[in-house]
Amino acid sequence: MLTKLSGGMVYDPMHGVNGKRRDIYIRDGRIVRKPSANTNIDKIIDVNNKIVMAGAIDIHTHIGGGNINIARMLVPEDHRADPVKRTKNTRAGSGYVAPSTFTTGYRYAEMGYTSCFEPAMLASNARQTHLEMADIPIVDTGAYVLLGNDDFFLRLLSKGADQQLINDYVAWTMHVTQAIAVKVVNPGGINAFKFNQRKLDLDDSNKYYDITPRKILKTLTRALHDLGVPHPLHVHGCNLGVPGNMQTTLDTMQAVEGLPMHMTHIQFHSYGTEGDRKFSSGAAAIAEVFNKNKNLSIDVGQIMFGQTITASGDNMMQYKAHVHAHPNKWVSMDIECDAGCGIVPFRYRDKNFVNALQWCIGLETFLLADDPWRIFLTTDHPNGGPFTSYPHLIRLLMDKSFRHDMLLSLNRHAQKVTNLASIDREYTLYEIATMTRAAPAKSLGLSGYGHLGIGANADITIYTDLKNKEKMFERPEYVFKSGQLIVRKGKIQQTTSGITHTVKPEFDRGIERHLKKYFDRYLTVSLGNFKISDDELRSYGKKTIKIHACQ
Amino acid sequence: MRVNIIVSYVHRTLTHDVIQPAQKQACFRYPFFSYFMAPLNQSKTFKDVTCPFCSLLCDDIVLNNQSGGLTIRQNGCPKAVRGFQRQDPHIQPTIHGKESTLDEAIAHAAEILGKARQPIITGLGTDVSGSRAAMSLAEITGAIVDHSHGDAAVKNIMVLQTSGWMLTTLSELKNRADMIIFIGTDGHSNYPRFYDRFVWQQDSLSGLKKNAREIVYIGNKLKTLKGISPDGKKPTVIKCTDESLGETVSVIRTLLNGNDITSKSISNRKLSDLKKLSGRIKHASYPVFVWAAGELIPAHSELTIHSICELVKELNKSSRAAGLSLAGSNGGVSFLNVCTWQSGYPLRVNYTAGYPHYDPYNYATTEVLGKTEADAMLWVSSFEADFIPPQTSIPTVVLSRPSIKNALDAEVYIPVGTPGLDHTGNLFRTDNAVNLPLKQVRQTGYQSVSDILSRIQDRL
DSSP states (O other), rough: OOEEEEEEEEGGGTEEEHHHHEEEEEEETTEEEOOOTTTTSEEEETTTEEEEOOOOOEOOOOOOOOHHHHHHOOOOHHHSSSEEEOSSSSEEEEOSSSOHHHHHHHHHHHTTTEEEEEEEEEEGGGGHHHHHHHTTTTEEEEEEEEEEESHHHHHHTTTTTHHHHHHHHHHHHHHHHHHHEEEEETTHHHHHHHHOOOOOOOTOTTTTEEEEEEEEHHHHHHHHHTOOOOOOOOEEOSSSOOOOHHHHHHHHHHHHTTOOOOOOOOOGEEEEEOOTTEEOOHHHHHHHHHHOOOOEEOOOOOOOOOOEEEEEEEHHHHHGGGGGGGGOEEEEEEETEEEEEEEEEEEOOSHHHHHHHHHHHHHHHHHHOOOSSSEEOOOOOTTTTGGGEEEEOOOHHHHHHHHHHHHHHHHHHHHOOOGGGGGGOOOOOHHHHHHIIIIHHHTTOOOSSSSSSTTBBBBBEEEEEOSHHHHHHHSSSSSEETTTTEEEETTEEOOOOOEEEEEEOOOTTTHHHHHHHHHHHHHHSOOOHOOOOHHHHHTTTTTOEEEOOOO | OOEEEEOOOOOOOOOSSSSOOOOOEEEEHOOOOOOOOOTTTTTTEEEOOOOOTTOOOOOOOEEETTTEEEEEEEEHHHHHHHHHOOOOOOOOEEETTEEEOOHHHHHHHHHHHOOSSSEEEEEEOOOOHHHHHHHHHHHHTTTTOTTTHHHHHHHHHHHHHHEEEEEOOOOOOOOSSSSEESSOOOOOSSSTTHHIIISSSSSOOOOOTTTOOEEEEEEESOOGGGGGGGTTOOOEEEOOOOGHHHHHHHHHHHHHHHHOOOEEETTEEEHHHHHHHHHHHHSSSSSSEEGGGGOOHHHHHHHHHHHHHHHHHHHHSSSOHHHHHHHOTTTTTHHHHHHHHHHSSOOOOOOOTTSEEEEETTHHHHHHHHTOOSSEEEEEEEEEOOOOOOOOOOOEEEESSOOHHHHEEEEEEEOOOBBBTTTTTEEOTTTTOOOOEEEOOOOOOOOOOHHHHHHHHHHH
């Protein structure tokens, strides 16, 4: 079947197309060339003057796995307030800040998102992560496996293992957990917490292994670079949420000596200690270094006011944060000599100085970072706020007067210390398309995604151009997933199953000799059962595994 | 007792076809067991087999399949032996106790569930895919879902949803716990290999030596022999009645928080004993507090678990400590997880209104059946053949590991395969972090719970 999307205004930053009227042709799930004049077109959809972009890609959203499922379990009140009925083509569900899996998929698709990446898959919990993602309909998924707090890695490092062995281990882990990238969370800190250390700055040593976060970051960024994994090390740095952590962040930015690195939810790592309240914005200083260092990419982790729940592998810092739990219940776990998890419900209040300033810091970061190819739009769902707040966030970025009005409603002390009011920048549609489509696809190495070129997977979102960008982005006119019409006027038309994105770098299988000994001696799962085969992964429900190329 | 069950010897390959009508039929006296694995006279050894018969999910089992009969060669325990080596009778589905084809049974089950205004789907002794299929069926039929271990699970869940907790997992316990405090459980009566696999280890990642752990038991009539270290060091045993377990924990919590207690004895224990114990807990680097919700007396269990969890949180202000919950066999942890990610709630969800409605008390199986609030029940027990559904007068559809008893009593009975024996699958472990794959180690032709439930759903 050949479908023509006729007359839309196309924003396709991968090809430098900035609001040009173009027809798009879809056949067999892909974008194809304009057919010859005598070819029969089965369906023509008039999208005259509508805004046409590739399907959006969320590069960092906690949608599947043990952490988010404990979060779901912890807050029945969140689900009671937001029940989701079954319809003839959608499953029932619930939840607002920690929605059920089906609801997650529908709500992403309804906003025009077609791929979502879970950034914190514990290797020891990889099955659960993939099982949950298999129950997230429509959107494609992928996961970043956590390394850098597991005892195997830290032992290797403390014994001075050579980089090649580390690389083999990293690649092996990506293979057996079916990952697309690697993330490190509070490098070495989750492990140090198990030995009762409460803080681990960039050059502090894990007291058992005598390894610093700096060493971990250098080793892992090198490994991913050597292996040619497209997405660089995804770094949740030290000292999350601690006033004064901006210096750690600035030091971290320089710690990898020019190798590629992605620093995630950087808003939570951009706090200074100036002023009467010893809490200030580090966004300007961090944006300045970011702008100069082209090896870096970031996502923001914008906070949104209201109730949410924070779910993180970083139980060292989440333990600290539990005193702010709202409602007052929280979970922390040490997990499998691998990593941990910390779940703390939280309410961001616009009249609270710290929360208001956090909001400002996120927006300052967005507006001061000058390259939308290296900065991605996230709220670190659900940590800064649920992903359903993205349209609101896009409006804040695109509409200066709206942003200013919002600012004026916040805590007054926060208004005084932020420079947000003096920033005039408004993101353009082209920049939004870059930040939410082209750039994440490029960063993850998703060939055939995030653009509208010939041969691309036909993940396409079509909006009516409205002045109110929140309204525009929350309810696309059409969403196509692999060429199939999924959403019309914000309503799901049919549900499909997305695919799993992975990369599988080459490595020396000899690493399993070391691992077998380690597993038999110390762990509680056999090496063979740790691995998730392609067949097993497919049996969960997502039938296609796409292996993207290493570079 | 003569039973009207037709037993067949048919050797079938594993397909998704309808179970064929019996080729040879005969009546047998109960009890009846047959070997029916195909092909005959072949022997195959399986390694790294995951045992699904308790929530420790030991995955180092070595077993042999000789002409369909399974024998554990290495690393078994009584539960594993009973579970793997049971020779399941080869029986047909039944309707009102009379043999039927699988198609007929599925159609009849669909009719019962389709007609019901408020079905309940419970038992749910199944794997992840069986739980997923049950949730889907529950949505379509507007059913309540619960689990056979729901009464115990809900005690943990209430603590979680009220105040939360700090937990650990089995590998962490194995490598870090220098002190293990068992509260109201001995750890091994229901989890036979707990000590062999996780406690008395040669060495550890944290430098903890083989005999270095201190084992403490708090409770009544606990079997404490396993707590003796390989070099003969005896465990500390704090005896108290089941009813005073919560009180004893609270006293320890009070002492750990540096508060004074004036009474000289608590629950017939000398306070000085508890003071000594508290002192040692305080100095441990990674004490782990183990409880099993299902082994605590129900009226007190939620408060006891809450006290344990708050104690652990408070210890963590200055040192490390963690809890470990032993629970969720019979696919329990798997069901809680699936139910949570699909509905937002861990169990006891009702889909009558089209969306999941959660009530951890009123949607308990015993409540629902006791008040006759359901008009049909689907009971699933794919690990245990003779896990009999609760007594009820409403029409009952039973899916279980082949069981003659169930086949006689249910309105519709469908024998199903056991995950990890007859088909592959996944289960969650007690620590709610690890999920392990299950192997297929024999061929019986019995279909999985998820296959049968999907076929029932297709008829609706």
